[in-house]
Amino acid sequence: MSDAGADVTAPREVSAPVAAPLALALIGTGGVGRNVTRLVRGRPQYRLAAAYSRNPTHQRQDIGSLAGGGPLGVTVSGDRNSVLEAGADVLLVATTSFLSEVADHIEAGLAAGMDVLTTAEEAAFPWILDEALATRLHQAALAAGRSVLGAGLNPGFIFDTLLLTASAIAWDVRSIAIRRVVDVSGFSATVQQRLGIGFTADEFAGGVAEERITGHIGFPQSFHLAAASMGKSIQRIDKAFEPLLAAENLAGASLTVRAGTTGGFVQRYTAYCDDAPWMSAEFVAHVAPGSVGCRTTDEITIDGYNGLHLTLDPGCQPQLGTAAMLANVMPRLREAPAGFITVADLRIPHTRPSSATFD
Ligand SMILES: NC(=O)c1ccc[n+]([C@@H]2O[C@H](COP(=O)([O-])OP(=O)(O)OC[C@H]3O[C@@H](n4cnc5c(N)ncnc54)[C@H](OP(=O)(O)O)[C@@H]3O)[C@@H](O)[C@H]2O)c1
Incomplete structure (x- = not known):
């Protein structure tokens, strides 16, 4: 909102709200899921709450260790329901490229009260591929009062x-x-x-x-x-x-x-x-x-x-750029209008402070 016309002689008291960290749940612990884990672990504005993988070699490992760092105290689960019920704000679905294959995860995430972000390229503008499915997911998002977004580096x-x-x-x-x-x-x-x-x-x-x-x-x-x-x-x-x-x-x-x-x-x-x-x-x-x-x-x-x-x-380095874009759109997704949206519906995403160093 513009401050034009505000009474500059009467300074307002502005107390920055202390926001709770954004709680993130993962479906998919491949390259994207692990890089997002590496990125958000150093950022106080995020908390990795839960992770699901269908891959038995990933299950029962700590997601922080699986991502190549120290443990985060979050064990990768093979039980999707336990991840959906972890009380996260945002569900990241990073499994496949195809809308039909992520649709069930999206609906389950919405039903559990989360905003859903997916790297499935077909979800970046889903109406051209399957208008009926896109409309169904849009209606589910509206009913839940939450947002669904397909994003990454490209598309995104x-x-x-x-x-x-x-x-x-x-x-x-x-x-x-x-x-x-x-x-x-x-x-x-x-x-x-x-x-x-x-x-x-x-x-x-x-x-x-x-x-x-x-x-x-x-x-x-x-x-x-x-x-x-x-x-x-x-x-x-x-x-x-x-x-x-x-x-x-x-x-x-x-x-x-x-x-x-x-x-x-x-x-x-x-x-x-x-x-x-x-x-x-x-x-x-x-x-x-x-x-x-x-x-x-x-x-x-x-x-x-x-x-x-x-x-x-x-x-742009594809893996690093994707993980950063995903992490940086999450706060924008939290404030976005409900429904199946696109990146054009978001406020400009930008980076956030991090205490981590990377090499
Ligand atoms: N929009 C973008 O800019 C962007 C950027 C990067 C990636 N992507 C897309 O995002 C997807 C994930 O990328 P990635 O690099 O993380 O791939 P990845 O390294 O191959 O990892 C994918 C993970 O998802 C799991 N998975 C695959 N299909 C699944 C399903 N139907 N249900 C549950 N889990 C499933 C895989 O399990 P297994 O280990 O058992 O196979 C694997 O752990 C790819 O389709 C990729 O094309 C998009």
Whole structure:
């Protein structure tokens, strides 16, 4: 609220409210769940309350130790109900990319009285994929008086929060182009295989045809979120998906890529509005970008009157950027309107103080 017009001769007494830490429950203790744990453990504004994993090797471990630090006194449970009943404020669902696979966790979290944040890329703008399911989840959120949000780094930040924020200085937007070169070597073998890493050209083509190999998921969601925010209507989205075969063996943390198999891929998406290209994306993902002459980068070009070209160099580190974005949107989610919302409905997220040091 603006202070314009306030009586400056009568200073107000402002006592900052002492807020209780935001209590967080996790479903999924993979890379995202563990990195968020690492991040919030040093922040007094957060308290990790409970964690669920279906993975028997994670169950019964302390989540702090599993995440690579000292114990936090929270044991990873294989009983989802016990995690739902832990009295947390926010439930983070970090399991898969698919709305249908996180829907039950979302509904259970809402029924338990929590705001729900999920990294499922399809949840960033769910109406374009399954309007009936999105509406059901929206109604469940309204009935619970809570919010549901799909977010992360991409979708969530680069194509969305950052793009929309950058567009704030544009007088008009004729077209948008985003280019990312991403090092995907830090993802789990499950995520890398779903992306399309480690396959021969034939296996890659077969996997794409059968939709087992998807590449990065979330371009249509990000495009529609941008279009809805900027008053555009997308007619169609063209896409291309090409493998990048490794010339030599590439040893990664999760997978070793053999020479002749996919070390990465390129995706190109173009959304058309008013019979012309309006938003495009080139996405190069690789376990060793340097081996194909690339370095990581994130570039946003807004063509229009007072448009801009924004470059992040080096490009955003996917695991670290995702964990930070998730932690930083949680307080925004707590104050957001009820319903299935998007990052465009949030106040600007920003970092919070931390007592931890990282290396
Ligand atoms: N929006 C974004 O910017 C963004 C950023 C990062 C990740 N993501 C997405 O978020 C998801 C999680 O990422 P991650 O890096 O944490 O993956 P990950 O390291 O593979 O971990 C996923 C965890 O979820 C568990 N899981 C998988 N399917 C499940 C299900 N149906 N029910 C319960 N648990 C399940 C897995 O159990 P097991 O160990 O038993 O397999 C694993 O522990 C991925 O789909 C990824 O694409 C999105």
